[in-house]
Amino acid sequence: MKAVLFAVAALTATSTAAADLGMGLALNTEVKAYHKVDAETNHLTVEPELRWTSAAGPLSVYGEMPITMYETNHTSGDDWNVLNILDDGNYPLLELGAEYDINGNTMAYAETTYDFNAKDRGEIEVGVAWTF
Numbered sequence: 659m660k661a662v663l664f665a666v667a668a669l670t671a672t673s674t675a676a677a678d679l680g681m682g683l684a685l686n687t688e689v690k691a692y693h694k695v696d697a698e699t700n701h702l703t704v705e706p707e708l709r710w711t712s713a714a715g716p717l718s719v720y721g722e723m724p725i726t727m728y729e730t731n732h733t734s735g736d737d738w739n740v741l742n743i744l745d746d747g748n749y750p751l752l753e754l755g756a757e758y759d760i761n762g763n764t765m766a767y768a769e770t771t772y773d774f775n776a777k778d779r780g781e782i783e784v785g786v787a788w789t790f
Contacts, residue, residue, distance in 0.1 A: 682711045702728035716759035723750045749774035763789045 676686045686707040693700050707722035727740045742748045755769030765787050771780035 682713050684709050684711070698731075700728070700730045701726060718757045718759075720755055720757075722753045724753070725750050747775050760786075 709720040
């Protein structure tokens with residue numbers, strides 16, 4: 659099964675692309691296949707992101723939802739977790755955020771999550787990030 663997982667990873671790693679929907683909207687998707695060494699589990703996730711970027715300025719607002727497609731030793735007992743995604747307790751986590759580019763390598767941001775399983779908002783994080 660590990661060979662199948664890594665074959666899927668190799669095929670999908672290059673297929674990640676963004677679709678410009680117009681009016682500042684973009685749909686981005688990231689596909690990841692990985693192995694957790696300590697937990698000894700394999701994972702395949704798909705993370706769709708809908709992002710709106712202001713045409714008049716440096717503001718960007720996004721919502722994304724990582725969806726676990728496959729996970730060995732999943733608590734549901736089914737490795738293909740995507741089959742259980744609509745079951746109570748297996749709903750994906752919604753991540754919401756906003757970014758404001760201050761200059762080429764500095765941005766201010768705010769982000770939070772919403773857990774549909776617990777029906778609870780996560781911690782709100784506000785900060786400044788530098789890249790170099």
